[in-house]
Structure formats: C-alpha cells, structure tokens
Amino acid sequence: MTLPAIAPQPGIMEIALYEAGSSTLSGRSDVLKLSSNENPFGPSDKAREAVARAAHQMHRYPSTDHAALRAAIAEVHGLDLDRIICGVGSDEIIHFLCQAYAGPGTEVLFTEHGFLMYRISAMAAGATPVEARERERTTDIDALIAAATPATRLIFVANPNNPTGTMVDLSELERLARAVPQAILVIDAAYAEYVGGDYDGGAELATRLPNVVMTRTFSKLYGLGGLRVGWGYGPRPVIDVLNRIRGPFNLSNVALEGAEAAIRDRAHAEHARTENARLRGWLATALAERGVPSDSSCANFILARFADATTAEACDAALKADGIIVRRVASYGLPHCLRITIGDEASCRRVAHVIGQFMAGRGDAT
Numbered sequence: 001m002t003l004p005a006i007a008p009q010p011g012i013m014e015i016a017l018y019e020a021g022s023s024t025l026s027g028r029s030d031v032l033k034l035s036s037n038e039n040p041f042g043p044s045d046k047a048r049e050a051v052a053r054a055a056h057q058m059h060r061y062p063s064t065d066h067a068a069l070r071a072a073i074a075e076v077h078g079l080d081l082d083r084i085i086c087g088v089g090s091d092e093i094i095h096f097l098c099q100a101y102a103g104p105g106t107e108v109l110f111t112e113h114g115f116l117m118y119r120i121s122a123m124a125a126g127a128t129p130v131e132a133r134e135r136e137r138t139t140d141i142d143a144l145i146a147a148a149t150p151a152t153r154l155i156f157v158a159n160p161n162n163p164t165g166t167m168v169d170l171s172e173l174e175r176l177a178r179a180v181p182q183a184i185l186v187i188d189a190a191y192a193e194y195v196g197g198d199y200d201g202g203a204e205l206a207t208r209l210p211n212v213v214m215t216r217t218f219s220k221l222y223g224l225g226g227l228r229v230g231w232g233y234g235p236r237p238v239i240d241v242l243n244r245i246r247g248p249f250n251l252s253n254v255a256l257e258g259a260e261a262a263i264r265d266r267a268h269a270e271h272a273r274t275e276n277a278r279l280r281g282w283l284a285t286a287l288a289e290r291g292v293p294s295d296s297s298c299a300n301f302i303l304a305r306f307a308d309a310t311t312a313e314a315c316d317a318a319l320k321a322d323g324i325i326v327r328r329v330a331s332y333g334l335p336h337c338l339r340i341t342i343g344d345e346a347s348c349r350r351v352a353h354v355i356g357q358f359m360a361g362r363g364d365a366t
C-alpha cells in the first residue's frame with residue numbers, strides 16, 4: 001500500500017532557505033569574518049561570567065515569564081515591563097507576529113531591500129509577501145502606503161535597515177502607522193543601539209499608538225548572536241496575543257542570565273557604540289577615497305557600492321583571497337553591493353587596504 005504524500009501548508013515549499021553570512025574559507029585559519037554584523041569586541045565580561053554561572057543550573061527549567069530580564073530591559077530603556085516579550089532572537093518575535101496576525105488571504109508588507117526573515121515568516125504563515133520599492137536604498141513611506149491594501153496585516157520596516165544602513169525619521173514611521181490602521185507596523189530596531197542621540201528605536205511610538213510594535217535584539221551591539229535573545233515592545237493586547245503562542249520555556253536560563261548581565265553593562269555597550277561610530281566613519285571615507293561609495297550608515301556595517309555586479313563579485317573574490325569574508329547581497333536585490341561589518345581598527349584597515357589594491361588594479365578608481 002502506498003501512503004498519500006503528506007503536503008505541508010501552502011507557501012511552505014516556496015520558501016527560499018535563509019543563507020547566513022559564511023564564516024569559513026577552505027584552507028585558511030586566519031579568516032576575518034565581516035559578514036554577519038557581529039560585535040568585534042564580543043560580549044561584556046559580565047555576560048560571560050553570568051553564562052558560566054548559569055551553566056550550573058542547566059538541570060533546572062528556566063523562568064517562563066522572563067521577569068528578571070524584562071525588568072532589566074524596562075529599567076535600562078524606561079519602559080513598561082508588562083509590554084515586553086522576549087524571544088529566541090528577534091527572529092522569533094517576527095515569527096510570532098506573522099503566526100498570530102498573518103495567514104492565507106492576508107498580506108505582509110516590507111521594503112524592497114528588507115530583511116529576508118520578513119518574507120520567510122510571512123510565507124511560513126501562509127500569507128502573501130508584498131514588497132514596496134525603496135528610494136535610493138532608503139525606506140519610502142509613500143511607496144509603503146501605496147502598496148498597502150485592506151488585506152495588509154503587518155508592515156515590517158527595519159530602521160536602520162539591513163543591508164542598506166539607512167534610516168527614516170520616526171515622524172515618517174508615525175505617518176505610516178496612521179495611514180494603515182488595519183495593519184501592525186513593526187519597527188525592527190535591531191541596530192537602534194548604534195544610532196545614538198535620542199533615537200529610541202520606536203519605543204515611544206509603540207507606547208502611544210495601538211498598531212506599532214518595536215523589536216530589538218541582543219545579537220548585534222551586545223555581541224550575543226550565539227545566545228539567541230531578542231525582545232519586542234508594543235501595546236498590551238498585542239503582547240498578550242504573542243505570549244499565547246510563545247513556548248513557555250523558549251529561552252534557556254543561560255540565555256536569560258547572559259542577556260540580563262549584558263544589558264546592565266552600560267560601559268561595554270557605550271564602548272561598542274562609540275568605537276563603531278568612529279571606525280564606520282573612517283572606513284566609509286577610506287573606501288570613498290578608493291572609488292567605492294556607500295550610503296551614510298547608521299548601523300554597524302556599510303553597504304559598499306560598485307559599478308556593477310561583476311565588479312562587486314570580483315572584489316568579493318579579492319577579499320576572500322585575502323581571507324576576508326563580507327556579505328554578498330544579491331539576494332537583497334543589491335547585486336552590485338557588498339555589505340561589510342565594521343570590525344575593530346585592524347580589521348577596518350585590512351579591508352580598506354585590500355579593496356584599495358583591488359580598485360587600483362582595475363585602473364578605474366575615481
């Protein structure tokens with residue numbers, strides 16, 4: 001007897017697998033990985049110590065309500081802890097939002113060069129992903145408003161955006177949320193910590209408006225990408241919905257303790273932020289002088305722009321030959337660009353040197 005083929009839900013088989021930034025080059029042990037926007041200084045020592053201590057408690061189930069971590073987040077950011085939900089990276093919060101609010105017959109809207117997880121999570125929920133064009137690699141609020149329909153349930157805007165590094169004003173995001181009241185506007189603020197000034201990632205908007213949620217992560221500035229901790233902040237009814245589909249033990253006690261210690265170490269966070277800003281400015285200028293422009297970035301990477309896809313590919317090959325891995329972003333609709341994470345000072349100098357040699361060798365540096 002042959003069994004009937006058991007098909008997954010509609011949309012699942014159309015998902016293109018997420019490709020992470022690679023981390024190895026065959027035959028090399030001195031690889032410089034600048035492909036995943038990781039903090040070159042690593043996590044706070046206090047986070048390392050907390051993780052080591054928590055390892056002794058591995059036989060215990062972790063907290064289900066994440067009360068201590070939520071309290072630390074609320075304290076540091078001046079937020080209401082009842083409106084915070086923690087997840088296995090902000091990826092899980094994005095997933096919860098799609099699972100809870102999107103589905104067959106609904107649309108999930110994001111921008112042309114938006115984060116690949118929006119499309120993946122939307123399709124996993126059976127929803128239709130919809131892209132709005134950007135203007136010069138920057139979120140275009142009018143294009144998003146024009147692309148919204150009565151079926152739109154979620155709008156994802158990373159601000160700053162990955163892989164472009166550009167951002168828009170919060171007043172513009174408020175205009176979007178008000179223009180599309182049938183949808184939740186999710187402000188993905190994974191890189192908010194790098195912006196500085198009074199940028200709050202959309203926290204105030206998520207406090208004031210009924211259809212705005214902000215997501216944050218410990219994977220970038222806090223250097224804990226391997227631990228998998230993120231969080232969301234929004235209206236209480238939305239957080240209540242998300243908590244119903246959250247696994248009760250989604251975060252390990254190791255992850256919870258590590259993240260709490262990390263966010264309480266303000267000196268480490270401030271050091272990572274100021275060093276990034278300094279080196280990002282240096283690298284952008286150095287590459288521009290070598291004929292490789294980039295948009296002004298607010299995050300911990302820059303998007304280096306080349307004349308065409310062939311040149312970007314050749315430069316990527318030259319970097320690899322020197323043991324440097326950056327991110328090709330053709331899958332983000334940017335085949336002529338390379339996304340380069342801001343490393344420490346020596347790494348930035350090494351990248352600038354190799355790209356400079358590559359451009360000089362081509363004889364078309366401007």
Ligand SMILES: *Cc1c(COP(=O)(O)O)cnc(C)c1O
Pocket residue numbers: 037088089090091092115158161162188190216217218219220225228229230
């Ligand atoms: C890195 C990143 C995240 C964070 O993902 P985690 O699951 O928290 O590691 C979210 N959004 C964007 C745009 C990112 O680049």
